[in-house]
Amino acid sequence: MSSTERQLHLNLFILNTGHHEASWRHRDTLPRQAADVHYYKRLAQTAERGLLDSLFLSDAYGLPPTIRYKVLQGLEPFTLLSALAVATERIGLIGTASTTYNEPFHIARKFASLDHISGGRTGWNIVTSTGNTTAFNFRDEGLPRHEERYERADEFVEVVRGLWDSWEDDALAVDKAAGIYVHPDRLHPLNHKGKFFAVRGPLNIPRPPQGHPLLVQAGASDTGKEFAAKVAEAVFTAQNTLEDGRLFYADLKSRMRKYGRQADQLKVLPGFCAIIGDTEAEAREREAELHGLTQAEYGVYRLSNLFKIDLSVYPLDGPLPYDALPETAEINSQKGRHQLYLDMARREGLTIRDLIMRTASSRGHYAIAGTPLQIADEMERWFRTGAADGFNLMPPYLPGGLDDFVDKVVPELQNRGLFRTEYTGLTLRDHYGLARPSWREYGREHASASRSFT
Amino acid sequence: MSSTERQLHLNLFILNTGHHEASWRHRDTLPRQAADVHYYKRLAQTAERGLLDSLFLSDAYGLPPTIRYKVLQGLEPFTLLSALAVATERIGLIGTASTTYNEPFHIARKFASLDHISGGRTGWNIVTSTGNTTAFNFRDEGLPRHEERYERADEFVEVVRGLWDSWEDDALAVDKAAGIYVHPDRLHPLNHKGKFFAVRGPLNIPRPPQGHPLLVQAGASDTGKEFAAKVAEAVFTAQNTLEDGRLFYADLKSRMRKYGRQADQLKVLPGFCAIIGDTEAEAREREAELHGLTQAEYGVYRLSNLFKIDLSVYPLDGPLPYDALPETAEINSQKGRHQLYLDMARREGLTIRDLIMRTASSRGHYAIAGTPLQIADEMERWFRTGAADGFNLMPPYLPGGLDDFVDKVVPELQNRGLFRTEYTGLTLRDHYGLARPSWREYGREHASASRSFT
Ligand SMILES: Cc1cc2nc3c(=O)[nH]c(=O)nc-3n(C[C@H](O)[C@H](O)[C@H](O)COP(=O)(O)O)c2cc1C
Ligand SMILES: Cc1cc2nc3c(=O)[nH]c(=O)nc-3n(C[C@H](O)[C@H](O)[C@H](O)COP(=O)(O)O)c2cc1C
Numbered sequence: 001m002s003s004t005e006r007q008l009h010l011n012l013f014i015l016n017t018g019h020h021e022a023s024w025r026h027r028d029t030l031p032r033q034a035a036d037v038h039y040y041k042r043l044a045q046t047a048e049r050g051l052l053d054s055l056f057l058s059d060a061y062g063l064p065p066t067i068r069y070k071v072l073q074g075l076e077p078f079t080l081l082s083a084l085a086v087a088t089e090r091i092g093l094i095g096t097a098s099t100t101y102n103e104p105f106h107i108a109r110k111f112a113s114l115d116h117i118s119g120g121r122t123g124w125n126i127v128t129s130t131g132n133t134t135a136f137n138f139r140d141e142g143l144p145r146h147e148e149r150y151e152r153a154d155e156f157v158e159v160v161r162g163l164w165d166s167w168e169d170d171a172l173a174v175d176k177a178a179g180i181y182v183h184p185d186r187l188h189p190l191n192h193k194g195k196f197f198a199v200r201g202p203l204n205i206p207r208p209p210q211g212h213p214l215l216v217q218a219g220a221s222d223t224g225k226e227f228a229a230k231v232a233e234a235v236f237t238a239q240n241t242l243e244d245g246r247l248f249y250a251d252l253k254s255r256m257r258k259y260g261r262q263a264d265q266l267k268v269l270p271g272f273c274a275i276i277g278d279t280e281a282e283a284r285e286r287e288a289e290l291h292g293l294t295q296a297e298y299g300v301y302r303l304s305n306l307f308k309i310d311l312s313v314y315p316l317d318g319p320l321p322y323d324a325l326p327e328t329a330e331i332n333s334q335k336g337r338h339q340l341y342l343d344m345a346r347r348e349g350l351t352i353r354d355l356i357m358r359t360a361s362s363r364g365h366y367a368i369a370g371t372p373l374q375i376a377d378e379m380e381r382w383f384r385t386g387a388a389d390g391f392n393l394m395p396p397y398l399p400g401g402l403d404d405f406v407d408k409v410v411p412e413l414q415n416r417g418l419f420r421t422e423y424t425g426l427t428l429r430d431h432y433g434l435a436r437p438s439w440r441e442y443g444r445e446h447a448s449a450s451r452s453f454t
Numbered sequence: 455m456s457s458t459e460r461q462l463h464l465n466l467f468i469l470n471t472g473h474h475e476a477s478w479r480h481r482d483t484l485p486r487q488a489a490d491v492h493y494y495k496r497l498a499q500t501a502e503r504g505l506l507d508s509l510f511l512s513d514a515y516g517l518p519p520t521i522r523y524k525v526l527q528g529l530e531p532f533t534l535l536s537a538l539a540v541a542t543e544r545i546g547l548i549g550t551a552s553t554t555y556n557e558p559f560h561i562a563r564k565f566a567s568l569d570h571i572s573g574g575r576t577g578w579n580i581v582t583s584t585g586n587t588t589a590f591n592f593r594d595e596g597l598p599r600h601e602e603r604y605e606r607a608d609e610f611v612e613v614v615r616g617l618w619d620s621w622e623d624d625a626l627a628v629d630k631a632a633g634i635y636v637h638p639d640r641l642h643p644l645n646h647k648g649k650f651f652a653v654r655g656p657l658n659i660p661r662p663p664q665g666h667p668l669l670v671q672a673g674a675s676d677t678g679k680e681f682a683a684k685v686a687e688a689v690f691t692a693q694n695t696l697e698d699g700r701l702f703y704a705d706l707k708s709r710m711r712k713y714g715r716q717a718d719q720l721k722v723l724p725g726f727c728a729i730i731g732d733t734e735a736e737a738r739e740r741e742a743e744l745h746g747l748t749q750a751e752y753g754v755y756r757l758s759n760l761f762k763i764d765l766s767v768y769p770l771d772g773p774l775p776y777d778a779l780p781e782t783a784e785i786n787s788q789k790g791r792h793q794l795y796l797d798m799a800r801r802e803g804l805t806i807r808d809l810i811m812r813t814a815s816s817r818g819h820y821a822i823a824g825t826p827l828q829i830a831d832e833m834e835r836w837f838r839t840g841a842a843d844g845f846n847l848m849p850p851y852l853p854g855g856l857d858d859f860v861d862k863v864v865p866e867l868q869n870r871g872l873f874r875t876e877y878t879g880l881t882l883r884d885h886y887g888l889a890r891p892s893w894r895e896y897g898r899e900h901a902s903a904s905r906s907f908t
């Protein structure tokens with residue numbers, strides 16, 4: 001139980017009233033507060049009371065056509081995280097930004113600003129966007145092809161890191177007497193000209209306290225995993241079984257070597273949805289209650305959307321029409337989830353209705369209903385047998401599901417020496433045990449002449 | 455002194471250590487805190503203690519090549535304002551976003567989110583960007599032409615307002631029993647296809663508390679003023695004399711009629727830089743102290759940049775080389791300031807050094823050094839003689855210059871019945887006495903069928 005033993009990392013995935021798609025209909029949730037900062041403040045403060053490494057906001061730039069049935073994304077990540085930064089002191093703050101529908105200068109700067117505001121507690125979940133709902137809010141055409149999105153993401157991240165490194169750590173001189181505010185020779189324009197972007201730099205904000213905010217990713221396709229192996233420091237992933245979790249973990253870490261990276265420079269965090277009861281029966285009852293609130297017509301809609309086929313013409317209590325389904329390779333958006341659901345349905349012989357219920361709690365992420373002990377056991381098993389460095393916690397309903405986790409599961413993990421009993425570091429990198437990229441090590445390769453700064 | 459009498463509106467323009475270009479060298483300023491949220495929190499709380507209508511952050515997307523001599527922009531507006539929203543309760547929060555280097559969907563959503571977070575206290579300073587420093591951080595080419603920037607701005611604002619109106623005020627149903635989260639027929643996709651943008655909508659966040667965050671603008675050219683007359687509800691402007699202020703005020707308000715708008719639907723707020731002393735001599739001394747810290751080589755650089763001619767080859771104590779200067783019409787960026795400086799130099803027969811000093815305090819905005827009484831007199835004169843509905847306060851140095859204003863000038867304005875003695879409203883619109891755009895009035899014209907929402 002010494003503090004030098006490997007410990008697990010916990011991230012809270014905040015989603016409005018919770019991850020169960022029917023959570024908003026539960027009597028204990030507060031769906032009217034989707035856009036109320038006080039609601040999110042309370043969640044963040046509870047997570048911090050539980051000593052969690054970080055909290056995380058997902059994001060998309062469109063309103064799902066199924067909004068009749070399900071809750072909103074809620075507030076926009078940069079604005080919400082910044083409000084949470086001043087309402088908390090230690091917990092990390094991870095926000096999503098898409099490389100497909102943004103400009104690298106804006107993203108580099110907003111994360112740098114948030115990193116300053118939070119005292120080094122931010123991370124960027126790098127996504128390439130999924131679905132045309134987002135696409136049509138920017139252009140009169142659908143999502144770019146999967147390969148092109150990742151090619152752009154790759155260049156995007158390179159530019160963003162270059163911009164963070166466009167200031168040396170000690171570039172701010174503030175010499176009042178000599179009249180030198182910034183050392184011009186410690187600023188390094190980027191002069192980037194690539195396939196997608198032309199960005200001169202430098203950034204108009206000093207280097208972030210963490211050097212680079214933490215880079216997080218959640219790709220599931222082969223391209224996505226390769227990208228993660230190259231750049232990500234934490235990876236969210238949906239793994240439905242311990243065995244799949246191990247395969248993913250080993251696969252991802254083994255891809256890192258060719259980029260000159262060590263396995264422990266990337267933390268694998270599978271999604272984990274815990275329905276907690278003081279007895280197993282109580283947990284099952286809660287699960288049944290949530291499942292009982294799901295709306296089948298919405299389930300059919302979302303599966304039809306994923307499988308790119310109208311499932312409403314097939315019997316709800318019959319199997320998926322396997323022969324009629326497109327191959328995963330033909331899918332442009334959400335390849336990983338497509339494969340996951342297909343495997344799950346085949347392996348477990350699920351009907352359409354079964355698959356709706358199996359994925360209602362957490363969209364294909366691992367879900368468990370049980371006592372705090374059972375849940376801690378399961379986490380320990382994943383952690384100790386090479387499937388996880390920690391977890392992306394997806395409470396089925398909020399705030400209750402988080403309160404229970406913090407009050408009942410965290411102490412159990414602490415008793416086992418698996419989780420911190422106090423914050424020992426100040427930054428998000430500290431929490432995850434990841435080194436701060438020094439300017440000398442990372443910045444030099446980007447640095448070019450600074451002739452334009454007088 | 456009744457509360458129904460017309461009162462003036464005060465906005466605090468926050469700029470790092472203050473508006474005097476040498477303020478960062480002053481012994482009482484804190485230039486190391488450029489990226490420290492606590493510093494800005496203190497400023498915001500002082501402004502709120504002074505019952506100011508709002509505070510404002512300007513913005514540009516690049517690092518000036520003169521950063522050796524002058525302070526940073528500081529933190530990024532959306533992230534900073536959101537942090538300030540939860541650190542304050544009443545004061546309005548105005549942020550700048552450029553229509554030239556952003557996407558309308560992101561801007562509509564971020565301001566909507568900030569409006570929810572702040573409880574209806576946000577405003578958007580709509581700018582079209584100036585200078586190539588910003589331009590080259592996005593593309594491998596300079597700033598688009600002035601006319602094209604405004605054409606894009608016009609379409610941009612139309613899309614943003616349409617997105618804010620894509621939700622009726624009461625679209626959120628949250629009927630747990632019936633399983634209806636949002637009323638689909640109260641969502642209205644935009645289906646916008648214009649010259650610059652294709653945006654389908656709806657937005658993925660409910661209508662902002664204010665309906666529309668306040669629209670602010672600061673154009674000085676003819677096109678800029680026309681745009682302001684059409685869309686702006688508050689206008690920042692640099693006016694060097696009372697007479698110019700009156701002309702601008704009358705000109706701008708007279709342009710509103712053709713857009714079906716009343717004169718009081720737009721508040722004109724000239725920049726106002728007050729160097730405050732308990733005696734006039736003390737104020738003059740402070741001014742001289744700040745002027746004494748200016749760096750002539752920087753002054754020459756910034757004037758050269760504005761006039762598009764290298765002034766370093768002319769004697770500092772001689773006149774501007776009028777014959778060699780390009781006409782304002784030839785200027786693509788900052789036409790308004792170009793004209794202002796030229797007029798000032800001609801009218802007052804200034805040398806290059808004089809012009810540097812005259813514009814060092816506030817870049818051509820009205821500046822005064824005097825006692826609280828003298829300052830209140832001057833404000834009252836502008837306010838009562840048709841030059842201003844209020845002021846854009848530009849303290850020469852911070853935090854001291856703001857403390858003095860709040861502690862010494864505000865009480866004087868209150869004594870005269872010119873300024874509120876408590877906040878009477880909750881939103882930024884309330885403070886400025888501007889009506890909330892009802893969905894029925896504004897939204898209808900944008901609303902299209904909502905077939906895609908089930
Ligand atoms: C926990 C988790 C969170 C995710 N959050 C987002 C998100 O906020 N926005 C987004 O566009 N995609 C999100 N994704 C999708 C992934 O970024 C990725 O696109 C998806 O897993 C498919 O993998 P691929 O991109 O390699 O095909 C998330 C995925 C997971 C597992
Ligand atoms: C008080 C004030 C604040 C301004 N803030 C910004 C700003 O933050 N960003 C920006 O690009 N331009 C800013 N401007 C410039 C104006 O938006 C406008 O471009 C300029 O006054 C020139 O007018 P024109 O655009 O009509 O040529 C500001 C101007 C004033 C007077």
